[in-house]
Amino acid sequence: MxxxxxxxxxxxxxxxxxxxxxxxxxxxxxxxGLGAFVTRSITLDAxxxxxxxxxxGTPSGLVNAVGLQNPGIDQFLARELPWLAAHDVPAIVSVAxxxxxxxxxxxxRLGRSPGVAGIEVNxxxxxxxxxxxxxxxxxxxxxxxxxAVRRDLPRGMPVLAKLGPQSxxxxxxxxxxxxxxxxxxxxxNAVPALMPDGRPGGLSGPAIGPLALRCVYEVRVALxxxxxxxxxxxxxxxxxxxxxxxxxxxxxxxxxxLHDPTTAVRIAAELGGDPS
Amino acid sequence: MSSARDPLHVTGEVLxxxxxxxxxxxxxxAPGVAxxxxxxxxxxxxxxxxxxxxxxxxxxxxxxxxxxxxSHGATxxxxxxxxxxxxxxxxxxxxxxxxxxxxxxxxxxxxxxxPVSCLLVGEGHSAAPLFPLAERLRxxxxxxSMLLAASDEQHLxxxxxxxxxxxxxxxxxxxxxxxxxxxxxxxxxxxxxQVDADVAYAAGSVETLHAVAAAAEAHGAWSQVALELPQPCxxxxxxxxxxxxxxxxxxxxxxxxxHEGPVVRGDRVRWTALLEGA
Numbered sequence: 001m002x003x004x005x006x007x008x009x010x011x012x013x014x015x016x017x018x019x020x021x022x023x024x025x026x027x028x029x030x031x032x033g034l035g036a037f038v039t040r041s042i043t044l045d046a047x048x049x050x051x052x053x054x055x056x057g058t059p060s061g062l063v064n065a066v067g068l069q070n071p072g073i074d075q076f077l078a079r080e081l082p083w084l085a086a087h088d089v090p091a092i093v094s095v096a097x098x099x100x101x102x103x104x105x106x107x108x109r110l111g112r113s114p115g116v117a118g119i120e121v122n123x124x125x126x127x128x129x130x131x132x133x134x135x136x137x138x139x140x141x142x143x144x145x146x147x148a149v150r151r152d153l154p155r156g157m158p159v160l161a162k163l164g165p166q167s168x169x170x171x172x173x174x175x176x177x178x179x180x181x182x183x184x185x186x187x188x189n190a191v192p193a194l195m196p197d198g199r200p201g202g203l204s205g206p207a208i209g210p211l212a213l214r215c216v217y218e219v220r221v222a223l224x225x226x227x228x229x230x231x232x233x234x235x236x237x238x239x240x241x242x243x244x245x246x247x248x249x250x251x252x253x254x255x256x257x258l259h260d261p262t263t264a265v266r267i268a269a270e271l272g273g274d275p276s
Numbered sequence: 277m278s279s280a281r282d283p284l285h286v287t288g289e290v291l292x293x294x295x296x297x298x299x300x301x302x303x304x305x306a307p308g309v310a311x312x313x314x315x316x317x318x319x320x321x322x323x324x325x326x327x328x329x330x331x332x333x334x335x336x337x338x339x340x341x342x343x344x345x346x347s348h349g350a351t352x353x354x355x356x357x358x359x360x361x362x363x364x365x366x367x368x369x370x371x372x373x374x375x376x377x378x379x380x381x382x383x384x385x386x387x388x389x390x391p392v393s394c395l396l397v398g399e400g401h402s403a404a405p406l407f408p409l410a411e412r413l414r415x416x417x418x419x420x421s422m423l424l425a426a427s428d429e430q431h432l433x434x435x436x437x438x439x440x441x442x443x444x445x446x447x448x449x450x451x452x453x454x455x456x457x458x459x460x461x462x463x464x465x466x467x468x469x470q471v472d473a474d475v476a477y478a479a480g481s482v483e484t485l486h487a488v489a490a491a492a493e494a495h496g497a498w499s500q501v502a503l504e505l506p507q508p509c510x511x512x513x514x515x516x517x518x519x520x521x522x523x524x525x526x527x528x529x530x531x532x533x534x535h536e537g538p539v540v541r542g543d544r545v546r547w548t549a550l551l552e553g554a
Contacts, residue, residue, distance in 0.1 A: 017514070017515075018513055018514065019513055020511070020512045020513040020514075020515075020535075021512075024511055024512035024513055024535060025511075025513060027279075027282040027283060028282065028283060028284075028285055028378065028511065029285075030285075040515070048518075048529075048530045049515060049518060049530060050518075051518070051552075051553045052505065052506070052517070052518050052553045053506055053516075054508075054515065054516045054517075054518060055333065055508040055514060055516035056333075057331055057332055057333040057362075057508075060332070061332060062332045062333060062508065064514075064516065066514070066515050066516060069515050069518070069530060205332045206332075255332055256332075257509075257513055258332060258333070258334070258508060258509035258511075258513055258514050259322045259331070259332055259333070259334050259376075259509070260285065260322060260376060261285055261378065261509075261511055261513065262285050
């Protein structure tokens with residue numbers, strides 16, 4: 001799969017927020033030979049994240065309220081990106097901002113940083129309001145964010161728009177972000193949910209697989225030429241093939257890595273052996 | 277690129293499940309994991325049936341013992357308290373069952389370069405990693421004393437075994453069913469002074485670890501505490517086990533208990549923040 005200057009080969013990526021800094025996954029053999037590594041969402045300033053418990057199990061899923069813990073763009077560029085850049089896997093940096101201006105700043109900083117293979121714009125943080133993240137659920141708002149990130153990026157640097165799981169409007173959102181300059185859409189994110197203690201969180205894992213699959217299908221029908229990266233509940237090669245059959249050009253592996261850190265490389269190997 | 281120090285994700289095999297009081301003692305064949313482990317390392321076990329995987333989070337257990345069985349090579353032993361659905365699934369496995377696990381994980385206990393006096397404080401099944409530590413410390417010429425604590429005799433781990441590993445063993449139970457009646461904090465200052473401890477190692481509840489860190493500091497000793505916070509993945513991937521600390525640069529930050537810990541210096545933990553979140 002080609003996105004500007006970036007080739008995703010194999011079409012299997014690590015999903016944002018599920019691969020640590022990359023070093024931990026690499027130590028477990030879970031990074032080599034993947035199409036790309038997507039970082040956890042990076043914000044302009046460092047964030048401590050939410051209190052414990054941050055993740056709870058549910059039937060076939062997880063609810064997380066990690067709260068976008070990250071070291072901020074300066075520390076990320078100084079400490080984490082050099083390691084990723086030195087390794088043989090393209091680094092796609094996920095970004096989230098409290099305003100359109102912040103998204104634009106993040107895009108500007110990353111666009112001139114060696115080692116950044118692409119930018120994934122997180123437009124669907126499940127608890128955006130609680131985390132003071134710009135609410136980009138409306139297609140118009142999502143398009144404004146993408147346009148702001150796109151503006152100062154070098155040519156060929158791909159921008160991926162990560163959309164939420166509202167399947168009734170996802171085609172509309174995909175069209176808006178594509179017209180604003182997104183090279184691909186990532187479908188979908190964790191589903192807004194509640195932690196058992198009443199805090200907002202996001203549900204992920206096999207429990208949302210069919211929902212994510214439907215979102216991929218909706219985008220494919222609405223925009224046959226727009227590359228779609230499917231994510232949500234993929235735990236084995238058969239799941240990945242279902243997403244590819246529904247219209248995805250590539251897949252991301254997230255929650256499954258938390259119980260088996262070798263899931264992504266296994267799926268990549270199995271898809272390589274049988275590309276059907 | 278994987279190195280000999282890196283953890284492994286393997287399919288293990290259950291060799292035996294035995295009852296020890298309120299706990300279950302599991303012996304597992306986990307190729308390569310035992311050989312790499314050091315006292316204070318743990319394993320993260322994927323629980324639940326494989327397809328579909330009903331449980332997405334994993335359970336972490338201290339590596340209690342590493343033994344060479346001969347026929348199966350090196351095995352690891354873990355202590356499990358069957359409480360929730362995941363631990364009940366695990367302890368219900370029969371001999372020969374397969375189980376996916378990752379290990380050895382986490383930062384192990386730092387050990388002194390010189391032979392010093394060490395007090396090892398363990399509470400309930402959390403005392404599991406202290407037994408291999410006691411042996412390593414004795415090999416280094418350290419004077420090893422142990423304080424084992426539990427709510428009652430059923431929840432006391434391996435007190436007899438401790439007497440083989442340590443010069444002195446003190447037992448406290450909250451109900452007084454065995455040893456002295458009370459809690460760790462009740463006997464700690466007296467014991468630290470009695471053995472003139474240079475280092476206190478502890479594994480137990482957050483409250484107990486806090487008590488050990490505070491008493492050690494008051495006594496002028498170093499402390500190493502093994503935190504047992506919920507770890508959804510155990511591998512550093514998910515940021516789900518926040519641990520508030522003060523770094524060596526003096527800056528307060530949140531680290532991952534599973535990766536930057538779970539063994540940390542007691543004076544580095546921001547205990548108030550941790551207890552508020554517990």
